[in-house]
Amino acid sequence: MLKLIIGEYRCRFLIVFKQNRNRILWYFFWSYVYYMLIMRLDVVKYTIGMVPLLAGFWLSRMYPNELSKMLFLCPLSKADRVRYLWTAYGLRVGVSAGLYFVISLPVVLSGSISWHQYRWLTLAVVSFILGANMHHSFLSLSIARTKGDKDYRISFVYGLLSLSSQICVWYIMTAFAFPSYGLEIQNGRKIWIAVVLIELLINLEICAICYKPVIRNGMHYESCRMIGTTQKNVQTERNAGS
């Protein structure tokens, strides 16, 4: 199964990258380059967290929780389909988290950041990667779901939570890499840890509540494709209206 997924991801990489290129570049410049330059953030500290976060975020956009059309047509059992979705999820999380550990461990071992900070940073980064890869194509404010859709409410509410998680993680990384200039903000460390905990709770909540509807949606060809159809229709209607 893993071999098949790696093969699929490798084959589709350029196509999906081109489809998402503008969004990827926008996120990269806005959240990485721009903030690092404008706020004069510590390059190493900011990079070890932000690059894996962005990798996790991009992977979730490029490879949604769904089977390819060919796999829908093959005689896969329901258990096989669930296994495929979980393996693919594990691969995306594994790649992003692996990248985080590969680039962050040498920095910690060199003593640039303390183990205490590293523990909290790891919680923030890994939980965000887990949450982001769970919800894409299911939780989104931009996905036009009808009120009759049984996932309508859960998609909307958890879409808001997902957005809050992105804001939290941006704050966590900015505050983490912000140079102190020898000064210490009052309760700065406590606030930072509190935000990490909030972000952790949000993403654990997203994973716990959404995995069943995400798997249910990912297992049916229509559920994955109809969302696109609805979006197109909404767009067509808007265009016709304007």
Next chain:
Amino acid sequence: MIKFEKVSKQIGSFALQDISFTLPGGYLMGLIGENGAGKTSLLHLILGLYMPDDGDIRISGNSYDDAECEIRNQTGFVLLDQELFLANATLLNNGDLFGRYYTAYNREKLLDYCGQFSLDSGRRWKTLSKGEKLKFQFAFALAHEPKLLVLDEPTANFDPEFRKQFLHIVTEFISSGERSVILATHQTKELDQIADYILFLHQGRLVFSTEKETLTDCLRLVQGDAYQVNLLKQSRVICKEVKSYAASALVRHCAGERYDSRLTVNVPTIEEIMYYLMKSGKLDRESAGRDVRC
């Protein structure tokens, strides 16, 4: 083999409505209709990609709710989708990768068909032309020995030589009497040669689904001078096309019916039937059903 009972499906703003038909084992059904009539959507319902909003679909007596794996195991397909297989993998790797989910997948058979269709099994999927991709899909479908073949407009992209070979293989495929084919196409000449049943869709509605023989028995295309065609009994005329001097008409025909000797009377082709029915505007099931019955 395939049984649709009052199946309806809403897909965005398009809807397939109240589709009922039966295709027994050992026959080939041609699926015809204008662009956007719902042919591909109907095939998606047969393939279990879409689930019906209303009605019941049975493939070999099973429904997708009860025996999805079994149905998929026995169904081969050729679809217009260009990205079905892995782009960077070779044809053989693709075959092995997806073939292992089919109980009857036979690697040697796939290689044999690739050879017959002049496909190099070591080539990557992305390097194939459109026609070659369809040929490989066809080879893959045959390699897992399905009981039902679902073909979505494959022939338009085949060269004339391969088209003949394709028709020959399809005819052989159903000859055992246990396997069936449903073929959506605009190349109706092929259906004239090989189809046993014809299903005509128009704007998501079933116009008719009947044996081809019934069509050829019950309809005639009458051509001649305009005044002679005008003399035909109006109740028999389904649609008439009058030009400056000549005219032609699709008419209901009964065995033993006589025509003016100055008229040319032929069995209409499926394309002609489709053309005249669309021109007549009698595309609701009741009028068309009445027209294509003796």
